Amino acid sequence: MDSLIFALSAIAPIVLMVLMGYFLKRVGMVGESFAKEANRLVFRVFMPVMLFVNIYKIKSLAGFDFAFIGYVVIALLVVFFLSIPASIMVAGQKNRRGVLVQAAVRSGYSLIGIPLANSLYGEAGAIAATLLSAAVIPLFNVLAVVSLTAIGNDGEGKVSVKKIVLDILKNPLILGIAAALVCILIRTVFERFGISFRLSDLDPLFTVLQYLAGLAIPLALLVLGAQFELSAVAALKKEIIFGTMVRVVVVPALAIGVAYIFFRDRFTPAHFATFVSVFATPVAVPSVPMVQEMGGDVVLAGQLVVWSTLASALTVFLVTFLLRLGGAF
Numbered sequence: 001m002d003s004l005i006f007a008l009s010a011i012a013p014i015v016l017m018v019l020m021g022y023f024l025k026r027v028g029m030v031g032e033s034f035a036k037e038a039n040r041l042v043f044r045v046f047m048p049v050m051l052f053v054n055i056y057k058i059k060s061l062a063g064f065d066f067a068f069i070g071y072v073v074i075a076l077l078v079v080f081f082l083s084i085p086a087s088i089m090v091a092g093q094k095n096r097r098g099v100l101v102q103a104a105v106r107s108g109y110s111l112i113g114i115p116l117a118n119s120l121y122g123e124a125g126a127i128a129a130t131l132l133s134a135a136v137i138p139l140f141n142v143l144a145v146v147s148l149t150a151i152g153n154d155g156e157g158k159v160s161v162k163k164i165v166l167d168i169l170k171n172p173l174i175l176g177i178a179a180a181l182v183c184i185l186i187r188t189v190f191e192r193f194g195i196s197f198r199l200s201d202l203d204p205l206f207t208v209l210q211y212l213a214g215l216a217i218p219l220a221l222l223v224l225g226a227q228f229e230l231s232a233v234a235a236l237k238k239e240i241i242f243g244t245m246v247r248v249v250v251v252p253a254l255a256i257g258v259a260y261i262f263f264r265d266r267f268t269p270a271h272f273a274t275f276v277s278v279f280a281t282p283v284a285v286p287s288v289p290m291v292q293e294m295g296g297d298v299v300l301a302g303q304l305v306v307w308s309t310l311a312s313a314l315t316v317f318l319v320t321f322l323l324r325l326g327g328a329f
Helices: 002-026 032-056 066-090 094-105 109-151 161-170 172-192 203-227 237-263 269-279 287-293 298-325
Strands: none
Touching (some): 002 203, 002 298, 032 109, 032 172, 032 287, 066 094, 066 109, 066 269, 094 237, 094 298, 109 161, 109 269, 109 287, 203 298, 237 269, 237 298, 269 298, 287 298
């Protein structure tokens, strides 16, 4: 029951913020042009800064369990490649294919992953989830760019590898992550020479960065609500059902199921708590502004975030219950 309560508590703020955005649209306080510009700000400014701050806060990259991280990376790549043909068969339009692939791979780990792991297995779960974020968050964003550029391409002909690589390198989210990793590397070098300098020592600068980071998720959720249309469900019913079921049922069943059946003795309870966070959480909120900026079906992207969030309250509880019943943690 505590898992169900936590799952409901985790999604309640997300749903309420989306409803607030929908309400503001209905009363005429948020228009379509504002929503598009706000999404652009989230994607180009607030989200990169949020990723930078979150990754920079990782105290040390030492202590990585490469088998644990490797399993998550391989599982995500398997999900990515399996979802491509499935999405092509399901999606009626090209610009929906990449959205479905992104939804299959990219969970809400950056938003609720660490708090969920902490709730499931305390400090050990939070530490495992924090270390994993240094590898998983960049991978999420790279695969999202590939999904929307190559698979969801609406143009004619092949998309060049050069274009995909350039899109990855120029992506604001990737740049934010890269900047954080460079700063961590510099910090590590400083520590070797006995220099304890941190960006947080520059209090005004770091405070501004935290302010900007704090705007990312609330604004993205408000805009999501402002762009949400119940009337769109009928036209996107097939894609919504497919994307939601893959995200909150198929992916956790495969990824966590394989880990439990074949590697239960290798992985710790903290690892399994983190598996729930990375594989069983709903479609990531930042996927919507990215889809808008990269020419995908933004309506479908928003629908998938909303419906997978609602469904995940039950599926996170069920996955957690089964793992506890099986003695994983």
